[in-house]
Amino acid sequence: MKLIVSDAHEGLKAARQNMLAGTPWQRCQFHLMQNAMQYVSKVHLRKQVADELRNIFNARDLDDALKELKRFVTSHEKTAPKLASWAEDNIPEGLTVFTIPAGHRKRMRTTNMLERQNKELKRRTRVAGLFPNEESLLRLVTAVLVELSDDWETGMKYLTI
Structure with a gap:
């Protein structure tokens, strides 16, 4: 395991610490952006804040990201102190991606890949509707995941290694 990408769900964080301690963790940047908007009280400022976070x-590289973060915190500490404090504490969790090769960063900075996979599982299990037992559900889910894995290994290249 080279990198874990997830949101900041407490249960996921605890499981990661228990089972995969020492594995680098990347907090989903999309979820960070959503969380940040909770600290922007004026609707007209949301686009500006989103643009500034995107710059980070x-x-x-990581040095530039940290400089942008420092600039962001400084510019908001007087007008939006809760946002500045939150950003200073939380945004660094979304910068772990700078430790992996540049070609992989775009794909690995969010949980989009996992969410797409979960969406496909949900779609395929809804078609079946009712399952007679747990084993039949597991057979279908396993088959879908094997199919997705085959696509990744042979067809579509999500990451070029």
Whole structure:
């Protein structure tokens, strides 16, 4: 395991610490953006804050991202102190992606890949509707996951290694 990407759900964080301690963790940048908007009280400022956060996440490297974060915190500490404090504590969790190769960053900075996989599982299990037992559900889910894995290994290239 080289990198874990998830949101900041407390149960996921605890499980990660228990089972995969020492594995780098990337907090989903999309979820960070959503969380940040809770601290922007004026609707007309949301686009500006989102753009500033995107500048942090799209930085060239970790040093530039940290400089952008510092600039963000400084510019908001007087007008939106809760946002500035939250950003200072939470945004660094979304910068772990800068430790992996640049070609992988775009795909690994969010949980989009996992959410797409879960959506496909939900779609396929809804078609079946009712399952006579747990084993039949597991057979279907396993078959779907094997199919997705085959696509990844042979067809579509999500990450080029």
